Amino acid sequence: METRVKNAISSLEIDSKDDVRIIGIWGMRGAGKTTLAQAIFDHISVCFEGKSFVDNVREVSKGSLFGLQKLQKQVLRDVFNDRSIYVTSVSDGINKMKRMMSRRKVLVVLDDVGHIEQLEALAGELTWFKPGSRIIITTRDKQVLIAQGVHVDNIYNISLLSREEAICLFSRRAFKREFPSQGYEELSQQVVYYTSCLPLTIKVLGSFLYGKSEATWVDTLDKLKTIPLEETLKKLEISYDGLEKDQKEISYISQLSEGGERKVE
Ligand SMILES: Nc1ncnc2c1ncn2[C@@H]1O[C@H](COP(=O)(O)OP(=O)(O)OP(=O)(O)O)[C@@H](O)[C@H]1O
Ligand SMILES: [Mg+2]
Structure with a gap:
């Protein structure tokens, strides 16, 4: 396993079940954020009761609230493995996530987030999630992570290749x-x-x-x-x-x- 994947996994402390943790990975385009997030997801998703890898958050939700709604639906459907779940608006999505996400220990990757609004809709508060859950956010814009209140110790700048x-x-x-x-x-x-x-x-x-x-x-x-x-x-x-x-x-x-x-x- 690549060192940067190993390091990221150890920082997630998946054995610690008392807290919900959000990890942010930031870096410029093409630096390997999605690749790293996918590798982490592939290695550890088996340790969780529910999982969802959300690609291209910025692109899908750009310019329309329907995009965000669609992504909320995707997370809920993935985590509960239930294709019958529907989301009628972003606030309906937020309510459903608040109500439902705490039932399962989840691994959620939100890849390429571009705006705080996207995080508010998809991982608004730590209290939405069951202890032991892990949320990984990748972004080109570190500010998004800071605005979301991700702890500085959990924000990683992706290292370029040696x-x-x-x-x-x-x-x-x-x-x-x-x-x-x-x-x-x-x-x-x-x-x-x-x-x-x-x-x-x-x-x-x-x-x-x-x-x-x-x-x-x-x-x-x-x-x-x-x-x-x-x-x-x-x-x-x-x-x-x-x-x-x-x-x-x-x-x-x-x-x-x-x-x-x-x-x-
Ligand atoms: N560690 C690595 N070893 C080999 N190839 C890599 C590595 N990391 C990334 N790549 C390759 O580099 C390219 C860009 O990686 P990736 O899409 O993960 O970047 P990104 O940071 O997500 O970019 P963007 O900001 O545009 O989403 C891809 O073709 C990927 O396969
Ligand atoms: Mg990417």
């Missing part, structure tokens, strides 16, 4: 093995430098460079030097959020191939 991990992940994509091919060691180090050790960009660039000529590597490096990572990510932001993971990767590659000038609609 240089070694980054080279290994990159090589798996670019060379289909754990380390760079002969003659590509220095180029690989340089490309990884420009990914800022962000898993998403490492994977995308690794896949893009797989099987490419040395000239393309050098050309890509030149482009990376002129497009700061932050800017590239920001440029993609508008269309990026609604895309599925694979589409995101393709979208990033085409931006790179076209020298970063492409305007993403």
